[in-house]
Amino acid sequence: TQTVSQSDAHVTVFEGDSVELRCNYSYGGSIYLSWYIQHHGHGLQFLLKYYSGNPVVQGVNGFEAEFSKSDSSFHLRKASVHWSDSAVYFCAVSAASSGQKLVFGQGTILKVYL
Template structure:
């Protein structure tokens, strides 16, 4: 069984600030890791993924994430946030390509001008 923990329920930042959203997981084997964004009233949209190789992966709209096997983490970062980045961000894991994702509870990001 895999589990995902997102330690921050809500993060508040100002436009232009950097932000890091934390994600820790537990699973004994190989795992797919990903981040999704959900704007209010919408479905989830894929941001980026990691399975192997370079531990730093780039996603859409300037987001990147870094995998750490020693910490069992996959933290999401953005160097300079925009008001449109206000949303809920979900970290997700999967042990198999066809058996669905296990999500964390999400981190709400509020960006103020």
């Protein structure tokens, strides 16, 4: 059974700051890792995903994430945040052995102050 852990429940930064949202997973097989964003009162929107190849993947709106097999991590980063990036961010893992369903972390609430 795969698990996803997002250690930070809340992250607060100011506009223009850089930010890193952490995600660690537990699974030994071939997996897809992804990040989603959820603005208040809305559904989730896909940001980016990783399966193989370059461990740094680029997503929408300047987000990127880096896969590390040694650390079992897939942290999300942005160099300069905007107030509109305030939202809940979910890390997710999927694998064929889990029936193709996404397993989500608990989410990290990002607040960006002006």
